[in-house]
Amino acid sequence: MTVFLHELRQGRKAFCIWTGAIGFFLAVCVFIFPEMKGEMDALSDTFASMGSFTAAFGMDRLNFGTLIGYYTIECGNVLGLAGAFFAALTGAGLLAKEERGRTADFLLTHPISRRRVISEKLLTLLTEISVLNLVIFLLALGSIAAIGESIPFKDIAHLHLAYYLLQLELGAICFGLSAFLRRGSAGVGLGLAGLTYMMNIIANIAPSVEFLKYITPYAFCDGASIVGEGKLDMIKVGIGLVLGALGIAAAYWKYENKDINQ
Amino acid sequence: MDAIKTAQLTKYYGQVRGIESLDLTVEEGDFFGFIGPNGAGKSTTIRTLLGLIAPSSGSAKVLGMDIGRQREAILKEVAYLPSESAFYPGLRGRDMIALSARLRGRDCAAEADRLCQRLQLDPSKKADTLSFGNKKKLAIVCALQSQPRLLILDEPTGGLDPLMQREFFEILKERHESGATIFLSSHILSEVQRYCSRAAVIRAGELIACDRVESLAKSSARRIVIHGQADLSPLSGLRQLEESEGVISFLYSGEMQPLLAVLSTGQIQDLSVTEPDLEEIFMHFYEKEADPS
Known part of the structure; x- marks a missing residue:
């Protein structure tokens, strides 16, 4: 597990910053809920009259006056975007950084198979995403308890599970891309996360491109549907997991046979 | 046993020639010099032997093991010193040395300390802030600490001052005397002539001479x-x-x-x-x- 531990150590600063930042903003959102609660009826009316924009973010199906309605929108913005950026950046950098930083010669001339290097780096990605989400989940529950609201555990757990799966999918796809890249991996990761986010918004607005919901992982993170139906759309989750698995398979296929040039 | 044996080893980067039909034999126990200018194919040969790049055709064995199928087993017995070393950001010299040892699954602390002393390297400094020469010393410690059977050195003395070059070659001579095979690529012909027993000359990706150093000199x-x-x-x-x-x-x-x-x-x-x-x-x-x- 040398590579795994080494990667955890190398990535610990970025991991702490991302976890701290996401946790901080999520907790702040929860802590300001009691103050905003009284104004939410007026806000809900405003949001409900914003046409396509309302549909784009699912605000036509959520009640901002309730904790879960408020949390779903805020969680989507904070955890949905920042968590996806973290997963995409981490996944996209893990393999590419060895060639970019010219450390691939050092690592790959030691008696460790490329398959093992890939596996341990993948384990790092899964561990970081899992720990980040566990910390954020516990922080969210603690924050809700701290403001004296009852915890809608099932809905919160479903929301966090959906965003966890989204991060796994994006992280895995970016990990696969990372095997093909030497430079520019950060841009590719951020670009992919932003693109899939925009695809979901466009699919929400325009029925003619609704098929995009079967491509973007944000579709199975639609808070209004998760809260409304009390479950995740398993077809979309399944497609997402298949895409993630393809990303991982691509990483093994490419990196095991890749020429490491100077 | 042959430490290195290549048969018709060829590597093309797309249409660009790397090495062409290379037949090279280095016997175990040799102190072998591999000579050629930039672009001749020295690094391509070395990178192919180490499994960093795959040959386009031909075959090669290192310590009797096939480079394609037994890469991990080969690397247990081989240490590589690149011409320019890069280290992970934020790690100290001693962290890099320990990481290299852990990747080999061995405790090399005593030998690493000895090498640091001989090369006058302070391993407590951040590796990525070291001067070119000290980076080279750190790479030497990482490579030599595990007492490998075969040492593959690519332009090993670049960045070392003359005193350190002498100390480095003293260490190599000791390793050679204790049975290690040294494969050394170099532009510096005087060091090949001084230390190597055999040498090969590569030109435009093809081997054009391979013999004892004295014979190479006499034959001309x-x-x-x-x-x-x-x-x-x-x-x-x-x-x-x-x-x-x-x-x-x-x-x-x-x-x-x-x-x-x-x-x-x-x-x-x-x-x-x-x-x-x-x-x-x-x-x-x-x-x-x-x-x-």
């Missing part, structure tokens, strides 16, 4: 230096002819009798006939490329 021309005047026009086999202030110098690869006959008709005050050094041999091989006739 003689350096003739004449103080005086002589008409050399009847002679063939002259190269690098230079004349200045009554001194004529040239490389001669023809028969001695015609040379002596020509010189006997001239006005010669002094004459020296010496074996050319490896640098001249190297130039001889490369002049052939420029003028194949």
Whole structure:
């Protein structure tokens, strides 16, 4: 597990910053809920009259006056975007950084198979995403308890599970891309996360491109549907997991046979 | 056993030639020099042997093991020193040394300390802030600490001052005497001539000579230096002819009798006939490329 531990150590600063930042903003959102609660009826009316924009973010199906309605929108913005950026950046950098930083010669001339290097780096990605989400989940529950609201555990757990799966999918796809890249991996990761986010918004607005919901992982993170139906759309989750698995398979296929040039 | 044996080893980068039909044999226990200018294919050969790049065709064995199928087993016995080393950001020298040892699954702390002392390396400094020379020392410690059977060194002395170069070669000689095979690529022909027992010359991706260093020197021309005047026009086999202030110098690869006959008709005050050094041999091989006739 040398590579795994080494990667955890190398990535610990970025991991702490991302976890701290996401946790901080999520907790702040929860802590300001009691103050905003009284104004939410007026806000809900405003949001409900914003046409396509309302549909784009699912605000036509959520009640901002309730904790879960408020949390779903805020969680989507904070955890949905920042968590996806973290997963995409981490996944996209893990393999590419060895060639970019010219450390691939050092690592790959030691008696460790490329398959093992890939596996341990993948384990790092899964561990970081899992720990980040566990910390954020516990922080969210603690924050809700701290403001004296009852915890809608099932809905919160479903929301966090959906965003966890989204991060796994994006992280895995970016990990696969990372095997093909030497430079520019950060841009590719951020670009992919932003693109899939925009695809979901466009699919929400325009029925003619609704098929995009079967491509973007944000579709199975639609808070209004998760809260409304009390479950995740398993077809979309399944497609997402298949895409993630393809990303991982691509990483093994490419990196095991890749020429490491100077 | 052969430490390295390649058969028709070829590597193309798309349409660009890396190495072409390379047949190279390095016996176990050799102190072997691998000579060639930039772009000749030295690094391509080394990277192929280490499994960093896959050959386009041909085969190669290192310590009797196939480079394609037994890469991990090979790397347990081999250490590599790159021409330019890169280290992970934020890690101290001692962290890099320990990481290298852990990747080998061995405790090399005692040997690493000994090497740091001999090379005067402070391993407590951040690796990515070290000077080029100290980075080279750190890479040497990482490579040598595990006491490998085969050392593959790519331009190993770049960045080291002369004292450190001498210490480094002392360490290599000790390793060689204790049974390790040293495979050393270099531009610095004097160090190959001084330390290596055998050498190969690579040109445009092809091996053009491979022999004992003394044999390489003997098989080539003689350096003739004449103080005086002589008409050399009847002679063939002259190269690098230079004349200045009554001194004529040239490389001669023809028969001695015609040379002596020509010189006997001239006005010669002094004459020296010496074996050319490896640098001249190297130039001889490369002049052939420029003028194949």
